[in-house]
Amino acid sequence: MTNALEQPRIICIHPSDNVAIVVTSGGLRAGTRLPDGLELVVDVPQGHKVALSDIAQGKNIIRYGEVIGTAVSDIARGEHVNESNVQLPTPPALDNLPMASRPSPALEPLEGYTFEGYRNVDGSVGTKNVLGITTSVQCVAGTLEHVVERIKKELLPRFPNVDDVVGLNHSYGCGVAIGAPAAIIPIRTLTNLARNPNFGCEIMVLGLGCEKLQPSTLVEDQPVKLFNHSDEAETSASTVSLQDESFSGFSEMIDGIMRVAERHLQRLDQRQRETCPVSDLVVGMQCGGSDAFSGVTANPAVGHATDLLVRAGASVMFSEVTEVRDAIHLLTPRAVSPEVAQMLIDQMAWYDDYLTLGHADRSANPSPGNKKGGLSNVVEKALGSVIKSGNSPIVDVIGPGERLRTRGLTFAATPASDFICGTLQAAAGMNLQVFTTGRGTPYNLAMTPVIKVSSNTTLSQRWHDLIDLDAGRIATGEATIEETGRALFDLILEVASGRTTVAAEKLGLYNDLVLFNPAPVT
Amino acid sequence: MTNALEQPRIICIHPSDNVAIVVTSGGLRAGTRLPDGLELVVDVPQGHKVALSDIAQGKNIIRYGEVIGTAVSDIARGEHVNESNVQLPTPPALDNLPMASRPSPALEPLEGYTFEGYRNVDGSVGTKNVLGITTSVQCVAGTLEHVVERIKKELLPRFPNVDDVVGLNHSYGCGVAIGAPAAIIPIRTLTNLARNPNFGCEIMVLGLGCEKLQPSTLVEDQPVKLFNHSDEAETSASTVSLQDESFSGFSEMIDGIMRVAERHLQRLDQRQRETCPVSDLVVGMQCGGSDAFSGVTANPAVGHATDLLVRAGASVMFSEVTEVRDAIHLLTPRAVSPEVAQMLIDQMAWYDDYLTLGHADRSANPSPGNKKGGLSNVVEKALGSVIKSGNSPIVDVIGPGERLRTRGLTFAATPASDFICGTLQAAAGMNLQVFTTGRGTPYNLAMTPVIKVSSNTTLSQRWHDLIDLDAGRIATGEATIEETGRALFDLILEVASGRTTVAAEKLGLYNDLVLFNPAPVT
Numbered sequence A, B: 001m002t003n004a005l006e007q008p009r010i011i012c013i014h015p016s017d018n019v020a021i022v023v024t025s026g027g028l029r030a031g032t033r034l035p036d037g038l039e040l041v042v043d044v045p046q047g048h049k050v051a052l053s054d055i056a057q058g059k060n061i062i063r064y065g066e067v068i069g070t071a072v073s074d075i076a077r078g079e080h081v082n083e084s085n086v087q088l089p090t091p092p093a094l095d096n097l098p099m100a101s102r103p104s105p106a107l108e109p110l111e112g113y114t115f116e117g118y119r120n121v122d123g124s125v126g127t128k129n130v131l132g133i134t135t136s137v138q139c140v141a142g143t144l145e146h147v148v149e150r151i152k153k154e155l156l157p158r159f160p161n162v163d164d165v166v167g168l169n170h171s172y173g174c175g176v177a178i179g180a181p182a183a184i185i186p187i188r189t190l191t192n193l194a195r196n197p198n199f200g201c202e203i204m205v206l207g208l209g210c211e212k213l214q215p216s217t218l219v220e221d222q223p224v225k226l227f228n229h230s231d232e233a234e235t236s237a238s239t240v241s242l243q244d245e246s247f248s249g250f251s252e253m254i255d256g257i258m259r260v261a262e263r264h265l266q267r268l269d270q271r272q273r274e275t276c277p278v279s280d281l282v283v284g285m286q287c288g289g290s291d292a293f294s295g296v297t298a299n300p301a302v303g304h305a306t307d308l309l310v311r312a313g314a315s316v317m318f319s320e321v322t323e324v325r326d327a328i329h330l331l332t333p334r335a336v337s338p339e340v341a342q343m344l345i346d347q348m349a350w351y352d353d354y355l356t357l358g359h360a361d362r363s364a365n366p367s368p369g370n371k372k373g374g375l376s377n378v379v380e381k382a383l384g385s386v387i388k389s390g391n392s393p394i395v396d397v398i399g400p401g402e403r404l405r406t407r408g409l410t411f412a413a414t415p416a417s418d419f420i421c422g423t424l425q426a427a428a429g430m431n432l433q434v435f436t437t438g439r440g441t442p443y444n445l446a447m448t449p450v451i452k453v454s455s456n457t458t459l460s461q462r463w464h465d466l467i468d469l470d471a472g473r474i475a476t477g478e479a480t481i482e483e484t485g486r487a488l489f490d491l492i493l494e495v496a497s498g499r500t501t502v503a504a505e506k507l508g509l510y511n512d513l514v515l516f517n518p519a520p521v522t
């Protein structure tokens, strides 16, 4: 691997690109001749762009198949392309964007792929069979941790078809401005988390009694049908409140919770995996701890997997508003209708206002570190992130905490924060997440499997027991984007079927749920 | 107890009050004659006020020793006093308040009381001897939970003088607008939490590597001296980053953390409790899940304990901005200087703005439920909460997440949310918390003991293993406010000395840290 990175090597993401990225460790010297005949006329550092052809002054500079700017002066083939000779494109104002203007790409249906999942009464399909115990308020967090441990020890061994018991602790529920307009976000997030397909419509709620957020809010019209698969829907949610006057002392509370848990475990235990079409997958795409290779290896491979999933009829979400904001003019054309394009714009505008209210700088311009790493401007930076969404049309947009409405590629508006994005994608109905990282993070979720893809081989070798797939082989030429994307697609089916356990789950590592609450606390 | 509540009974909080509260279950009928000779001239429900003397039209109605309004018409001794015959006092606008106008009450010094604590190199004193492992980012939360469990199992038994190992997981550190003005609040909260006296200046930090909040921020000038007790201060904070390139695989990360933990445990294990004056206590007062009795039993008893602690030279904090806001005109006079009074006002104004920005209603007026429970107006409601602060002068005011600066009674501005208030009081340097509740909550903190005081005997009997002290005996006449406040004072010394373990700690129940972050996430 170290050897491979020392070979003279550049990487080009899209056939129409007129620049490529130097991947060689330490960069490439002037005079270097590459296998395809390109000769560098100046030194170009690692991660930076080199011109693949002569680009006349005023002509477009194309990367990721998109215009990232125009040439300030004539640029010769083999020259270094950077912020000094790239004219920034018009910044993406939100009031004059191209709306659903791109002709739909010809994405052939992909047929014949299945996975083994747990079909739910509401039509959704779980990739795991988990007893979820949600909570209406942080007050009960300590009690929940105590009882989950006891259920795992005393009850779970008797129900071998149940994979796990997961407590959904969070910081919301009381001491919050529950009537503020933005409170709808954490409230619907919690409501929809309880409906995650991996809980099999057998969610329990642990409440206190006097909290502002009443447990009935979380489960009253549960389960809703995801995509209206099934005609029948039955609710089997159960609520236990600690202030219930029939409980005398802590041990009676615990006994009361254990009794209800046992009923749910009995029903969950009767379920069996069955063969399901890939169209029952709901996959969330996310990145975190990115590096210079994320945009040329892991994220493009994820984009290819996104297109394969969409072609097979699955639901795929991409998210992270602050990372797509500066490429919004490249997303609105991909919307299937002007209405969907407008929904994209509305989510960007909402976040712009939210940040402005908090006196936060969107930090739109690449930092000196970004430029040093080869990113010429904000468009190029955002492109490296949105490339996870592949080439598919954008069929829908949902707000933070909302539930997915349709198959295909949806933009699920969330912060880029890994835990908040994960929590919100889980609330949207995700049954599997793909997470790309360059620097490395042990991030994982308890309720859905998270497949971690590394952008470089150094990381996947050092973190051999924390990374699931190495996309770094794209940089070294040992694998193509398409091969790696296909390997990811195959791995998704294996993990969704319970045949492969992701690395962090083998180690028992899980992050906390983190709610997005833009409303005040009180 | 049920019998005692069926006896005709009223309760009067302060010698100068001209109203008292009916505590009898079901209220009292017209014609009832009370032991002290008062005869009711109308029916008065439980929790409601009865006039103790004739109150002429326009004269003050006094409760908690404070004016809660004036009589709309002549009110006879034995009549029902409620929102219909109480004229609301001028609402507490923030621009014309009495500043430090009350003569300091004669609070005699209380001498000769001590507890057994762990003296730290920075001069602060711990009530427990705990290895704290804080984190710079939520990314490492799963790893921290894993390693804390292993430290407890494999290392802690070898260090019998160390009470516990506590991981400080939180949702901050990355994916946040770290440059926004309000980000100072979560950042200083985390920095100061690491300095909590119960961690003995032996804090460890677990970081990832690429997070926005760098671990050095949390410990760089640690330890600061709390109150400048000691001349020497030495730092022994240690940071482990998961992205450290010397770690190959998860087990090496865990081994690396365990090695550092062992060093810290060795030093902590050499410490012994020593006799300390009460002035080394830093006690936070809080309430949550209040009921109609909270303001007449538990909170006044806490107020009495506050005064005892202050007389003995201790530091006491009261908090919960939204619950003191409507009694602010009764607090500014108690400030020791106009400057301190202004700091109180500034904190109220900041919170008013914060709520307004979030379109939240301060819900200042008592709800129909409050009025039904006997609260005539907002002043009376807030008084039931601020009575926890006793009668002592207010010597200082700190903002959310700031560290305490001086002994005596400080207003530590925090939201009323139990977990956020607890987290912020812990960051201020609290080594013991007192928490009053009427409805009941299993709330507890891992880093400092929390003594739970119930406002009614029904709760303390039903939750016999979750409540530490029953203040309900004040309502039934079995104990006075002074006796109960003194019992609480004595219990504080027992718990601070490690001789008594609080109920929730015996059960191993702990709530999560919840940060106050008014800045945006990204």
Ligand SMILES: [Ca+2]
Pocket: A286, A287, A288, A289, A290, A320, A323, A385, A416
């Ligand atoms: Ca990202």
Ligand SMILES: [Ca+2]
Pocket: A286, A287, A288, A320, A416, A417, A418, A421
């Ligand atoms: Ca992210």
Ligand SMILES: [Ca+2]
Pocket: B286, B287, B288, B289, B290, B320, B323, B385, B416
């Ligand atoms: Ca309260």
Ligand SMILES: [Ca+2]
Pocket: B286, B287, B288, B320, B416, B417, B418, B421
């Ligand atoms: Ca509270």
Ligand SMILES: [Ca+2]
Pocket: A169, A512, B169, B512
């Ligand atoms: Ca936890």
